[in-house]
Amino acid sequence: MRLLLVEDDELLGDGLKVGLTQAGYRVEWLKDGRLANHALKAEQFDLVVLDIGLPEMSGIEVLNALRQRDNTTPVLLLTAYDAISDRINGLDAGADDYLVKPFDLDELLARLRAIVRRSTGRAVNLIEYNDITIDPSKHQISKAGTDVSLSQSEYQILHYLLSHTGKVATRQKLEELIHGWDSNSESNSLEVFIHHLRKKFDKDLIRTIRGVGYMVDKLS
């Protein structure tokens, strides 16, 4: 899942980026509100962790602007103080949850899983497709009950395709997922990852939509 982290505190932001990446999120980290606002207009994220106290534009203003565009991406706010007015403003502006600093990384991860679960309307957050099961909370994929070991990028691609069956995932979307913004990976690596996934699962699982991207058929 692609996560936008907006935090101006270098130390905290750095720690969060590492922790969230280890938990399996594809993290983009920005350090001011205006840049975050631009990114949220231009790009699609699955999840946003947004500090309230930011330079240029506050987290509440970024959130207000996001919701005014009818964008329902789940947002978790971080508040520096135990300020009740901040929390009320944040929830009124359409935040899905908030955490008061300092907080525990495990609690943040649990709350992110919960808001993703709520936003996708799934009671449990397992994704199942024939004999393939993805457990995003553990970052685990199994085939017929046996765990399959995948690279980070392979996991991101398969997770995305199986969450959007019946829809074509464009090359651009998948490349964003696997490279983020600041990667220098070779342009052919998407094909390589798809090749590996077909070998590990089923050669017919992922269809190539020539000139557009890839797709996994909806189960009938």
Ligand code: CA
């Ligand atoms: Ca701050």
